[in-house]
Each structure stands twice: as C-alpha cells, then as structure tokens.
Amino acid sequence: MKRKLQASVLAFIILFGGGMLSAQAAHAEDVGTMPSGCSISSGTPYASGAYVKWTGSGYCNATNINNFVARLVHNYDGLPDVRVATVYSSPANRPNYSATGTTCDGGGTTQYYNESGYYRSAANGGDVIRTSSQVTLTHC
Template sequence: MKRGISSILLAVALGIGSPVVGATAAHADDTGTMPAGCTISPVTPSLSGSSVKYAGSGKCSAMINSFNIRLVHDYDNLPDVRVKTKSQSYTAAPNFSLSDTTCDGGGSTKYYTEAGYYRSANYGGDVIRSSAKKTLTHC
C-alpha cells in the first residue's frame, strides 16, 4: 500500500511542477523504417541567447504528409514529454529544414530533438529520429 501511495504522490508532484502538463509522450528512441531516398538529421538542442533552440532537416523523395521537429524534455527513467512542435507540410521540393526556440519555464533541463516524416499508413507510416541529449540552463 505504501508503494502505491508514493507512486501517486510522485505523479501528482510531476504534474504540478511541470510547465508541460497535457503534453504528449515522446518516442525516446528512433522509430519507423526510413523510406528509400530519404534522410533525417535532428540537431541536438542548444542555446540561442537564453532560449532553447531545436532544429532538424531532411531530404525525402517519397510521399510524406509533413516534416516535424519537436523539442523533448528527457525525464530519465520516467516517460519523456514533447514540449514544442514545429511542422512543415509537404511541398514539391524534397528538402526540409526547420528550427525554433522556446523558454520552457526556465531552469536546467535535459532535452533532445525528434525530427520526423509523417506519412499515411498507405505509404509506410511515420519515421522519427532522435538527436543526442543535452542539459541546458535557459530562460
């Protein structure tokens, strides 16, 4: 019984103390099979001034719906949380490049970037690649 109560208290503490309540869980590992003729390059988060910068690029000749990058908060042994997403819809050009910044509530936090192609099931599903992790002290 004591273990169940401590688990509940931990969940409540994380929910109250987190600026990303309601954010979605992340794919902490690379997922999906890369289509032939495609590459994805997530960029390890860094600082831009005091903001956290996340970025990614790719090239894909296969049919995709969009290219997305996500800043992900790494909670070590707990589920990671996606903090912010930036998207680019498919265009005739096969090259994609996105970057964005955020403050994410300040402090010192470990992050990584997810970059991915989002495809319908008819075209093989989603493909996500993750960058290296980095701890940043930010606004």
C-alpha cells in the same frame, strides 16, 4: 515454507527489477524504417541566449510522406518524456524539408533532445523519427 520462499523470490524480483528499471533513462529511440532515398538530420538542441533552439532537416521524395516535423523533448529519466514544442516544415518545400524552433521552457536547467521525423498524417505523430543526442541546457 514453499509459499514463503515463492513470496520472497517474487518480492526480490519486484524490488530488484524495479530498481533496475528506474535506473534506465527514458530517452526515446529512433522509430520506423527510413523510406528509400530519404534522410533525416536531427540537430542537438542548443542555447540561444536564454532560449532553447532546435532544428531538423531532411530530404524525402517518397509519395507516402506528407510532412516533416521537429520536436523539442524534455527528458525525464525513468519517466515518460514530454514533447515541449513542435515545428513543421511546409509540404510545399518537398522534397527538401527543414524546421527550426525556439522556446522558453519555464526556467531552470533541463535535459533535452530533439526528434525529427516524417509522417503521413498529423494524427500519427511520426512514422519515421530520428532522435538527437541529449544535452543539458539552462534556459529562461
């Protein structure tokens, strides 16, 4: 009897907990601590004709920051999100950074957000990332 009760409680937790997890959006959170004297603006993606456009900008004079990136991200509710496209700002622009991208993401209506961030090396993918709000766009 005790084993059946434990199994029932475990099954309930798995089913109920799994249902709660799938109801949550997979939207990324802001990552990392902003270096002193640095800032990031992560623009919300928008429609530009049939294309999706995204922007990011920042100011950072920290010596351990090598570059700036802005990424368009496809939000998949309840699943890992997918980085669709990435643009980089040249280190030569330091300490003022900006990046703008335009893409056609295969057609349809999709929920997007933008990640803008600083990184020390490309392999890190982003040591400090700030995300924009989500928006649903129809695109080519």
